[in-house]
Amino acid sequence: KAGVTQTPRYLIKTRGQQVTLSCSPISGHRSVSWYQQTPGQGLQFLFEYFSETQRNKGNFPGRFSGRQFSNSRSEMNVSTLELGDSALYLCASSSTAETQYFGPGTRLLVL
Amino acid sequence: AQKVTQAQTEISVVEKEDVTLDCVYETRDTTYYLFWYKQPPSGELVFLIRRNSFDEQNEISGRYSWNFQKSTSSFNFTITASQVVDSAVYFCALSEDKGYSTLTFGKGTMLLVSP
Numbered sequence: 123k124a125g126v127t128q129t130p131r132y133l134i135k136t137r138g139q140q141v142t143l144s145c146s147p148i149s150g151h152r153s154v155s156w157y158q159q160t161p162g163q164g165l166q167f168l169f170e171y172f173s174e175t176q177r178n179k180g181n182f183p184g185r186f187s188g189r190q191f192s193n194s195r196s197e198m199n200v201s202t203l204e205l206g207d208s209a210l211y212l213c214a215s216s217s218t219a220e221t222q223y224f225g226p227g228t229r230l231l232v233l
Numbered sequence: 234a235q236k237v238t239q240a241q242t243e244i245s246v247v248e249k250e251d252v253t254l255d256c257v258y259e260t261r262d263t264t265y266y267l268f269w270y271k272q273p274p275s276g277e278l279v280f281l282i283r284r285n286s287f288d289e290q291n292e293i294s295g296r297y298s299w300n301f302q303k304s305t306s307s308f309n310f311t312i313t314a315s316q317v318v319d320s321a322v323y324f325c326a327l328s329e330d331k332g333y334s335t336l337t338f339g340k341g342t343m344l345l346v347s348p
Contacts, residue, residue, distance in 0.1 A: 153333065153334055155334055155335070155336075157336070164338060164339075164340045164341065165324065165336075165338040165341075166338075167335050167336065167337070170333055170334060170335060172333065177332075177333045178331075178333050178335050180335075210276055212276075212278060214278075214334075214336075216334050220266065220283065220328075220334065221268070221280060221283050222280075222334050222336060223280055224270070224277055224278035224279075224280075225277065226275065226276060226277040227276045227277060229276070
């Protein structure tokens with residue numbers, strides 16, 4: 123089975139812009155979660171989707187949003203980018219509420 | 234609230250040494266899951282093991298072994314005869330049984346294995 127894929131792998135944006143990241147889960151997995159990783163805060167949970175519904179959300183401002191499509195693919199969007207949004211964004215998928223398998227991540231740099 | 238503490242920020246060993254990575258967790262739930270992930274420089278988190286709170290049996294997989302002790306809320310990870318390829322950041326994580334997956338991660342331990 124193919125693993126979790128994320129696109130793009132690298133992204134450079136400027137402050138104030140918006141960005142959309144994409145995640146394709148492992149085939150058959152219906153749950154997709156997003157995490158932000160920064161040197162200062164470590165790995166932090168953003169949100170989790172299951173069957174196109176957001177089931178859980180972390181403590182992030184409303185500028186961070188996401189959605190899931192009927193084929194389980196997910197996107198996350200960050201509007202009005204700030205320098206502090208520079209991070210590695212990791213997507214994970216799981217078939218049940220158990221083990222999450224992660225993709226390679228998208229490295230976002232905000233200038 | 235749940236919390237995972239990895240007190241060791243960085244560990245350096247020489248190849249073939251044994252090394253133990255510590256993980257202490259806090260949760261009010263009686264049912265929960267514990268995980269270890271490995272993050273090589275490429276960035277992808279690689280799943281190593283999952284343990285549920287009712288299974289305190291230690292596990293061994295090749296050079297890797299895990300010691301789960303509920304009495305001390307610890308889930309430690311030992312690499313026997315370390316190799317240079319083991320160099321990575323290792324994360325311990327906790328997930329509570331709420332019907333969905335949300336991982337709370339520790340800050341990670343960077344392991345450097347030199348030849």
